[in-house]
Amino acid sequence: MTQTWDIVIVGGGLAGYVAANYLMNTNLSILILEKGKSVGGRARTNKMNGQHFNLGPHALYKKGKARFILEDLGIHLNGKSPKLGGTLIENNVEYTAPFSPFELFTTRFLHSKERMEWIAVILKIMSADPEKLTNQTFQQWVHQMTKSNTIKSLPYTLGRLATYCHAPEKISARVAVSHLKYAMGGVLYLDDGWQTIIDQLHNKAIVSGVHVHSHTLVEQMERDPKKDQFKFTLSNGEETLGKYVICTTGPNELIHMLGEKASLPNRDFFAQITPVKGATLDVALTQLPIPKQLFAMGTTDPLYYSVHSTYARLSDHTKNAVLHVFKYHYPNEHVDGPSVKNELEQFLDRLQPGWQQYVISKRFIPDITVNQRLPQIGDELNLHRSKTEIPGLYIAGDWTSPHSILAEGAISSGKQAAEEIILNEERKNSANYNGRVPAI
Ligand SMILES: Cc1cc2nc3c(=O)[nH]c(=O)nc-3n(C[C@H](O)[C@H](O)[C@H](O)COP(=O)(O)OP(=O)(O)OC[C@H]3O[C@@H](n4cnc5c(N)ncnc54)[C@H](O)[C@@H]3O)c2cc1C
Numbered sequence: 001m002t003q004t005w006d007i008v009i010v011g012g013g014l015a016g017y018v019a020a021n022y023l024m025n026t027n028l029s030i031l032i033l034e035k036g037k038s039v040g041g042r043a044r045t046n047k048m049n050g051q052h053f054n055l056g057p058h059a060l061y062k063k064g065k066a067r068f069i070l071e072d073l074g075i076h077l078n079g080k081s082p083k084l085g086g087t088l089i090e091n092n093v094e095y096t097a098p099f100s101p102f103e104l105f106t107t108r109f110l111h112s113k114e115r116m117e118w119i120a121v122i123l124k125i126m127s128a129d130p131e132k133l134t135n136q137t138f139q140q141w142v143h144q145m146t147k148s149n150t151i152k153s154l155p156y157t158l159g160r161l162a163t164y165c166h167a168p169e170k171i172s173a174r175v176a177v178s179h180l181k182y183a184m185g186g187v188l189y190l191d192d193g194w195q196t197i198i199d200q201l202h203n204k205a206i207v208s209g210v211h212v213h214s215h216t217l218v219e220q221m222e223r224d225p226k227k228d229q230f231k232f233t234l235s236n237g238e239e240t241l242g243k244y245v246i247c248t249t250g251p252n253e254l255i256h257m258l259g260e261k262a263s264l265p266n267r268d269f270f271a272q273i274t275p276v277k278g279a280t281l282d283v284a285l286t287q288l289p290i291p292k293q294l295f296a297m298g299t300t301d302p303l304y305y306s307v308h309s310t311y312a313r314l315s316d317h318t319k320n321a322v323l324h325v326f327k328y329h330y331p332n333e334h335v336d337g338p339s340v341k342n343e344l345e346q347f348l349d350r351l352q353p354g355w356q357q358y359v360i361s362k363r364f365i366p367d368i369t370v371n372q373r374l375p376q377i378g379d380e381l382n383l384h385r386s387k388t389e390i391p392g393l394y395i396a397g398d399w400t401s402p403h404s405i406l407a408e409g410a411i412s413s414g415k416q417a418a419e420e421i422i423l424n425e426e427r428k429n430s431a432n433y434n435g436r437v438p439a440i
Pocket residue numbers: 010011012013014015016033034035036039040041042043055056057058059060061216217218219248249250253257278280368369370371396397398399405406407408410
């Protein structure tokens with residue numbers, strides 16, 4: 001017998017699990033289908049030789065919506081905040097980063113007039129209202145604050161850190177500035193990695209009766225308008241049925257699963273969404289050759305380095321160091337894996353000379369999707385709610401939230417999809433009570 005679920009969630013990452021956690025106390029039956037062998041999506045953590053490797057550098061904004069939503073769901077977030085400071089590298093020269101009051105007045109990166117100008121820019125960022133920045137790119141916004149290229153390079157570098165986007169002339173100022181403000185409010189590096197978020201969400205869901213089928217790819221989903229339900233064709237040859245679906249895959253997978261026949265008015269917008277990508281070198285060492293070198297970013301080269309284990313427990317052995325080196329790719333950039341690997345290893349060599357002799361584990365991923373959507377001006381016209389034009393189909397995930405990206409987007413959209421379904425059920429039930437049945 002083909003089983004029928006009230007809600008089928010496609011994708012067991014942050015968005016899918018947050019949606020399940022908000023829905024699990026309704027009396028609706030819920031199934032999560034995840035194609036991966038294990039759950040977690042891009043928030044998963046792999047344990048390699050006793051070291052916890054997130055999928056590249058992961059930091060949770062302390063003042064973002066995601067943290068409050070997770071805490072609202074009873075998720076414990078243990079970890080510590082790194083200092084916003086370290087090294088800036090411009091044209092191959094190293095400087096102290098002017099990100100804290102003392103460093104701001106001592107760094108050679110800025111001369112005295114520039115220091116005052118940079119303080120003024122920091123104050124403007126902190127007092128900016130992102131909601132008023134709907135029709136500007138991040139580059140336009142930065143240009144109107146300063147004429148100095150040295151000063152401009154600082155919000156661009158911090159903007160990359162906060163959004164992972166390496167195209168200030170393309171991304172919306174609204175998203176960039178709101179995330180920059182979150183980042184300036186500090187971040188958390190999590191003990192044992194982001195898998196701890198997934199594991200807690202998963203365990204709460206299972207205890208409440210949510211079913212999770214991993215290693216199950218949804219190949220196709222088709223709506224039967226007569227029965228008001230979806231039929232899912234799975235990779236194991238089985239079929240399952242659902243009244244609602246929350247799809248948390250990327251936009252291309254969604255289009256593919258629905259097939260050509262489905263009428264999806266936003267199809268063209270979804271199909272031209274550009275992902276935000278990068279390359280990550282995740283490394284565990286028995287020791288750091290230069291213990292004080294904990295954080296660095298390139299201003300001219302889009303490179304990042306941070307030792308996460310100084311603040312979060314990421315190894316079975318306290319003396320080991322777990323760090324991430326990252327390159328932000330330009331949108332649609334052609335990536336030559338071996339040369340990017342070489343670039344990241346050389347960047348690490350400059351910061352931690354001789355690191356190779358202390359390696360416990362390392363992993364290089366040349367071209368990974370960090371966020372499914374490069375946030376651009378006008379995206380909100382196509383992404384204003386989770387509900388789609390196809391009755392019963394809701395979307396969530398880091399690309400579906402008009403004004404948030406990354407975990408902020410994934411987690412807030414998971415919550416929103418759940419709330420829209422709960423509201424729809426309430427309306428349906430009260431209409432049933434009054435003798436009318438609206439379509440879902
Ligand atoms: C290198 C890197 C660094 C990052 N750093 C940060 C950071 O510092 N701060 C931050 O906030 N965010 C960061 N992120 C982003 C964050 O990890 C993601 O935005 C978030 O995890 C996305 O969650 P999601 O549920 O939207 O998508 P996913 O985690 O991708 O979940 C979607 C799930 O759907 C599954 N799926 C897809 N198609 C199908 C199908 N047909 N059938 C069944 N299952 C399917 C996938 O396997 C996946 O598990 C980073 C990401 C990366 C890669």
